Amino acid sequence: MTADSTGTGTGASSRRDVLLAGAGLAGGALSGCLTRVDGDVGDGLSGSIAIAGSSTVFPLMSAMAEEFRREHPDVSIDISRTGSGGGFSNFFCVGDTDFNNASREIQPEEEELCASNRVEPVEIRVATDALTVIVNNEAGFVDCVTVEELQQIWGPDAVSRWSQVRDDWPDAEIQRYGAAETSGTFDYFSMAINGEEGAHTSDYQATERDNDIVTGVTGNQYAMGYFGFSYYYSNPEQVTALQVDHEGGGCVGPSLDAAAAGEYTPLSRPLFTYAAKDALAREPVAEFARFVVEQSGRQELVADAIGYVPLNDEQQAEQRDTVEKAIEEVQQ
Amino acid sequence: MATETTSRDDFGEVSQLRGLLFEYLSLGASVVGILALALLLVYVTIDAFGLWNADDAWLLAYVAAFAFPAVGFLLYAADDPRVTRQSGLALVGGLVGFFALFRGLEALGMGVPRLSWPLAYIFGVLVPVTGYVGYAAYQRPAGAVGIGLLGRVAGGLGLAVAVTSVFVIADVYRWFLVFTLGIAPAAAIYAAGRVRASRPLTYLAVPVALLGAAAGFVLREFLVVYPRQWLIYALTLGVPVAVAVAALVWRRRGERSAAAVAVGLVAVVTTLGYVSGMVGLSRAAVVLLLLTVAVPVGLQIDRVLSHGRGSVGLLFPVVLVAGALAGTVLVDLLAATGPSPWLDWSYVTNPPSTTIADDAGLYPAIVGSIFIITIVALLSFALGVGTAVFLEDYTPDTGPLATVTRLIQINISNLAGVPSVVYGLLGLGLFVNLLGLGFGTVVVAAVTLSLLILPIVIISAQEAIRSVPDDMRQASYGLGATRWQTTKNVVLPESLPGILTGTILSLGRAIGETAPLIMIGAPTTVFAPPEGLLARTSAMPMQIYAWAALPQQDFRYGVVAAGVVTLLVVLIGLNATAILVRNRYERSDG
Numbered sequence: 001m002t003a004d005s006t007g008t009g010t011g012a013s014s015r016r017d018v019l020l021a022g023a024g025l026a027g028g029a030l031s032g033c034l035t036r037v038d039g040d041v042g043d044g045l046s047g048s049i050a051i052a053g054s055s056t057v058f059p060l061m062s063a064m065a066e067e068f069r070r071e072h073p074d075v076s077i078d079i080s081r082t083g084s085g086g087g088f089s090n091f092f093c094v095g096d097t098d099f100n101n102a103s104r105e106i107q108p109e110e111e112e113l114c115a116s117n118r119v120e121p122v123e124i125r126v127a128t129d130a131l132t133v134i135v136n137n138e139a140g141f142v143d144c145v146t147v148e149e150l151q152q153i154w155g156p157d158a159v160s161r162w163s164q165v166r167d168d169w170p171d172a173e174i175q176r177y178g179a180a181e182t183s184g185t186f187d188y189f190s191m192a193i194n195g196e197e198g199a200h201t202s203d204y205q206a207t208e209r210d211n212d213i214v215t216g217v218t219g220n221q222y223a224m225g226y227f228g229f230s231y232y233y234s235n236p237e238q239v240t241a242l243q244v245d246h247e248g249g250g251c252v253g254p255s256l257d258a259a260a261a262g263e264y265t266p267l268s269r270p271l272f273t274y275a276a277k278d279a280l281a282r283e284p285v286a287e288f289a290r291f292v293v294e295q296s297g298r299q300e301l302v303a304d305a306i307g308y309v310p311l312n313d314e315q316q317a318e319q320r321d322t323v324e325k326a327i328e329e330v331q332q
Numbered sequence: 333m334a335t336e337t338t339s340r341d342d343f344g345e346v347s348q349l350r351g352l353l354f355e356y357l358s359l360g361a362s363v364v365g366i367l368a369l370a371l372l373l374v375y376v377t378i379d380a381f382g383l384w385n386a387d388d389a390w391l392l393a394y395v396a397a398f399a400f401p402a403v404g405f406l407l408y409a410a411d412d413p414r415v416t417r418q419s420g421l422a423l424v425g426g427l428v429g430f431f432a433l434f435r436g437l438e439a440l441g442m443g444v445p446r447l448s449w450p451l452a453y454i455f456g457v458l459v460p461v462t463g464y465v466g467y468a469a470y471q472r473p474a475g476a477v478g479i480g481l482l483g484r485v486a487g488g489l490g491l492a493v494a495v496t497s498v499f500v501i502a503d504v505y506r507w508f509l510v511f512t513l514g515i516a517p518a519a520a521i522y523a524a525g526r527v528r529a530s531r532p533l534t535y536l537a538v539p540v541a542l543l544g545a546a547a548g549f550v551l552r553e554f555l556v557v558y559p560r561q562w563l564i565y566a567l568t569l570g571v572p573v574a575v576a577v578a579a580l581v582w583r584r585r586g587e588r589s590a591a592a593v594a595v596g597l598v599a600v601v602t603t604l605g606y607v608s609g610m611v612g613l614s615r616a617a618v619v620l621l622l623l624t625v626a627v628p629v630g631l632q633i634d635r636v637l638s639h640g641r642g643s644v645g646l647l648f649p650v651v652l653v654a655g656a657l658a659g660t661v662l663v664d665l666l667a668a669t670g671p672s673p674w675l676d677w678s679y680v681t682n683p684p685s686t687t688i689a690d691d692a693g694l695y696p697a698i699v700g701s702i703f704i705i706t707i708v709a710l711l712s713f714a715l716g717v718g719t720a721v722f723l724e725d726y727t728p729d730t731g732p733l734a735t736v737t738r739l740i741q742i743n744i745s746n747l748a749g750v751p752s753v754v755y756g757l758l759g760l761g762l763f764v765n766l767l768g769l770g771f772g773t774v775v776v777a778a779v780t781l782s783l784l785i786l787p788i789v790i791i792s793a794q795e796a797i798r799s800v801p802d803d804m805r806q807a808s809y810g811l812g813a814t815r816w817q818t819t820k821n822v823v824l825p826e827s828l829p830g831i832l833t834g835t836i837l838s839l840g841r842a843i844g845e846t847a848p849l850i851m852i853g854a855p856t857t858v859f860a861p862p863e864g865l866l867a868r869t870s871a872m873p874m875q876i877y878a879w880a881a882l883p884q885q886d887f888r889y890g891v892v893a894a895g896v897v898t899l900l901v902v903l904i905g906l907n908a909t910a911i912l913v914r915n916r917y918e919r920s921d922g
Binding site: 035036048058063076081094097306 | 556557558559560561683684685686687688760764765770771772850853854855856857858859860867868870878881882885
């Protein structure tokens with residue numbers, strides 16, 4: 001039909017109009033090609049959730065957000081890595097974000113800032129981070145160390161031989177493998193063991209790859225290393241984890257239970273996310289808060305995929321109560 | 333000519349040592365710089381495409397079946413014995429040389445990590461030689477035709493991707509309404525006005541366009557029935573393309589063929605689009621590919637055939653496709669393991685992941701980056717060129733205003749050196765906290781980045797405007813032109829290439845900036861592309877930064893490298909577009 005109409009036009013403009021009309025007609029003729037565009041499909045839950053805060057908690061929250069989006073594809077979630085403090089002071093306490101991740105508890109000044117902007121933080125514990133000190137499987141002479149001994153081995157004035165720490169240990173050189181200075185694990189370990197961030201021997205193999213630490217420790221009978229709990233949790237047979245004796249409280253090995261119960265000190269710390277109470281009035285935010293609590297007990301996600309210690313049932317129930325109570329208060 | 337003869341007796345001996353030393357130092361510096369950069373890019377590419385996993389046999393099979401014929405064709409097209417001799421020597425010598433070098437290193441126990449000798453050969457010899465030969469071939473008809481054809485295919489594919497990503501952001505249904513109610517009627521009225529030489533009619537086009545566009549925006553909220561997406565493409569993109577092609581054909585072959593081509597084009601695109609749906613292809617993709625790739629390629633082929641020159645060049649794409657197929661067959665026969673690339677289709681279309689490296693994608697960040705950089709380009713170009721024109725041509729040389737201008741000038745020069753993180757803080761304080769535009773939103777990111785590059789854009793635009801000879805302005809004034817007419821018709825066209833060069837370089841910097849985005853709280857991870865100016869968005873460097881800090885090795889090497897390569901590709905795409913625009917202006921006005 002369009003081919004016929006081309007011959008009839010006289011001027012260029014009318015020809016163009018005819019062509020346009022022809023194309024439109026052709027489009028119409030091919031239709032059944034119309035489509036109905038309605039609003040949201042999906043499960044009805046939609047909205048946006050803004051999260052900022054600690055870079056330590058970032059991978060965990062990011063993974064949870066990923067899972068959440070699979071169930072509720074219309075909810076848009078964005079996560080910023082601003083550090084715990086930066087998140088609190090720049091975004092959360094100003095009222096810009098719904099959640100703030102933190103690898104420590106909120107500080108009094110931050111609470112004041114939040115209060116002055118009428119933001120009420122609701123603390124939700126999401127996981128526990130546990131550092132694991134490992135030795136070679138053949139190093140049968142040691143299975144438990146005290147914090148003071150770890151200090152001797154990893155402190156700024158570190159000893160060089162095992163026998164210098166304990167007399168009955170072999171007279172062999174200690175091969176040390178640990179986190180690189182850029183890593184948060186380095187800060188945390190030096191803080192927990194030596195009482196000051198960055199107070200750490202420089203006589204060690206620094207790497208950010210857990211794999212390299214394992215390779216080093218498995219290759220030498222007199223080696224020692226430390227890294228996040230995750231790698232040991234998924235590969236417990238390659239190396240031996242040392243028990244740690246904190247202030248004479250007895251030897252405790254790193255395990256999900258011990259870390260969760262707070263017995264594995266000083267190498268375990270709680271990780272948090274803080275929800276803005278008013279934001280919980282919005283359904284997607286409340287739903288996500290519930291989801292976070294639910295997921296914080298899941299081993300496949302928290303331990304296997306990310307490498308933190310999941311909450312135990314009791315802790316999880318506690319967090320659930322906190323969240324439900326907060327939601328109930330604002331949603332009335 | 334007045335010549336003066338001077339005695340050369342007192343000239344004496346002049347040492348050439350310093351000059352030579354300077355020359356070789358400069359050469360050495362540039363070689364070190366380029367080599368360092370090249371090595372970095374090579375490693376990033378190897379990681380992004382997982383090339384170090386590939387068998388040597390796999391690499392060699394593709395070199396033999398794909399790369400050598402391509403270089404061979406280019407050598408034939410270049411038709412220059414010197415080029416042929418040099419490239420042949422480099423190709424064969426490089427093969428032997430790298431093989432011997434790597435075997436020697438292995439014998440000494442000093443293997444190079446992640447770099448096998450075929451890889452070193454490909455990046456060290458094959459790629460540069462292909463570039464060199466390609467350049468030589470480009471000077472002759474056959475090679476130029478081949479490369480031009482390839483360029484059009486690549487450019488068309490890029491355009492298709494760009495159109496798709498624009499419609500992801502910009503709601504294709506709204507575009508349909510705006511086009512149908514605003515753009516199309518306005519274009520028709522304007523064309524009619526030009527044909528009848530009626531000024532009022534051409535002026536009418538503007539309000540019609542504005543009103544129609546506004547009506548489209550309003551209607552979008554109520555109307556729920558639309559043509560399917562591929563039909564929208566066929567109508568809103570196909571019809572303008574058909575009109576443009578018809579205009580071209582009209583000039584070459586006259587009215588009748590122009591009409592036939594236009595109608596035929598629309599008919600073919602719609603029919604093929606419809607048919608492709610029945611065989612299970614994506615109709616929208618087929619329509620887009622036809623419009624962006626097939627049409628320009630067809631025009632190019634038509635031109636080559638009608639001129640009858642260099643038609644052998646049309647074989648080049650055939651050589652490439654046949655080579656790729658032959659390589660695939662060869663690899664199958666050898667049962668060689670190929671690379672496992674991180675940068676694949678799913679990487680470009682998936683949302684990010686922080687748990688499963690294989691699922692990780694950059695899609696929302698790519699769209700976010702393009703969205704941001706488009707606004708940055710518009711803002712910084714308009715503001716930068718405006719300021720530069722004002723400072724150069726509109727301010728007096730004396731008086732109080734001149735002093736103020738000098739102050740502004742000094743400030744601009746200093747601002748160009750302010751660290752980007754400070755601009756980030758400015759963005760946080762001014763746009764986020766004071767104006768309340770929302771942290772990490774597209775508009776805040778775009779405005780902050782625009783401010784960051786504005787001083788550089790202004791300074792380079794000023795240089796370009798200053799380099800326009802004053803004689804031209806005086807001549808224009810002498811003909812009775814006003815200052816505005818002189819600026820519009822003489823100064824701007826003359827300085828545009830220079831202005832664009834500065835703008836392009838600045839945009840390249842803006843798209844890779846991370847620090848200011850961190851400061852304004854742009855999310856490091858979002859799972860969906862931004863849907864408006866006030867939506868929070870991530871950008872490619874932010875997502876790369878987030879992945880680089882993850883403990884898993886797969887993320888820190890593979891996924892991050894793929895991100896870097898994607899960022900570079902988008903950057904090169906942007907630059908290429910801008911350079912094309914610039915060259916066009918240089919040609920038509922130079």
